[in-house]
Amino acid sequence: MAEADEFGGEASAAIKLQTFPALIPWLATMAGLSLFAILVGGMLGFVMVSTVRSSARNAADPAVAPATKLIDLPPIVTNLADPSNTWVRLQTAIVVDANPDVKPDVLAAEISDDLLGFMKTESLAQIGGASGLQHLREDLTERAVIRSQGHVRELIIQTLVVQ
Numbered sequence: 001m002a003e004a005d006e007f008g009g010e011a012s013a014a015i016k017l018q019t020f021p022a023l024i025p026w027l028a029t030m031a032g033l034s035l036f037a038i039l040v041g042g043m044l045g046f047v048m049v050s051t052v053r054s055s056a057r058n059a060a061d062p063a064v065a066p067a068t069k070l071i072d073l074p075p076i077v078t079n080l081a082d083p084s085n086t087w088v089r090l091q092t093a094i095v096v097d098a099n100p101d102v103k104p105d106v107l108a109a110e111i112s113d114d115l116l117g118f119m120k121t122e123s124l125a126q127i128g129g130a131s132g133l134q135h136l137r138e139d140l141t142e143r144a145v146i147r148s149q150g151h152v153r154e155l156i157i158q159t160l161v162v163q
Contacts, residue, residue, distance in 0.1 A: 068095050068153060071104050073112045080162075082123035090119060091159040094144055094152050102151050111144045111152070118143055124162065133160070 076090045141155040
């Protein structure tokens, strides 16, 4: 029995010696892949940091003047078409191209008058809910762009109160 233990022990030692050299290429491959991953991660981090720094530098550059300006429109208070006893108060602002040909006071008055007429034709069901508010915003922006002959970039709904 002692001889069987000796041969069994020698056999397992021989297997261990044979598997150890097989581990060396595997360990070398894992070390190489880990080193590659570290290098690629470092390069990507460097690229991201340099992109953020350059965009921050561009944003902080005071030589670039804004090409738009924000004009607050007077609040609109009117009743809706259906139900007629429902009142709405709409306060908006427009983003306008910084064009010297555009007179902001005249443009604001024209757009406010057009929005007042439009709001009188709306019903409560049309402006209800998230999709109704989105459709209202799109319709008002479209009317403002048409009224301003393309000088308005966006109409911002600041407050909308329905009573």
